[in-house]
Amino acid sequence: MGNIDKRNRLDDAPFSYRVNKKNTVFLEYKGKQVKILKGQEAEKFIRKIEATVTEKESQLIMAKGTGNFKPGNERI
Template sequence: MGNTDKRNKLNEEVFSYQTTKDKTVFIYWTGKLIKVLKGKAAAKFLANADSAETEEDIQLLLAKATGNFKRGNEKRSL
């Protein structure tokens, strides 16, 4: 991963995903659904996730798939 995760946020494993039978991918951030991938995007993500070597690599793939959804003003629920 190199310099990609300078603040080590991906080590906390804040992203998770779930795949359905029809190969739809639901991506979650701290338990909240933030993105749904279907079709070619889902197939590409699943292929990359299958070839990922570590959990950090999968976290990076999930972060890239979600795009720039965080702006820094999100509040964590208690």
């Protein structure tokens, strides 16, 4: 994971996720929902998250799952 998180922003664990009964995944950044994953995309995300060992790996998967999300450039 060497050069991926050069500024150590993932150490603060800004990302979180929730899964409902229908296996819909809600990705959140600092408590605000930024993406919803459904179907095969959600299943793939859940498999990857369950296979992680460290919190930083989980944070990276959640960050990648949000797609092209850049905090500060969006309008909420």
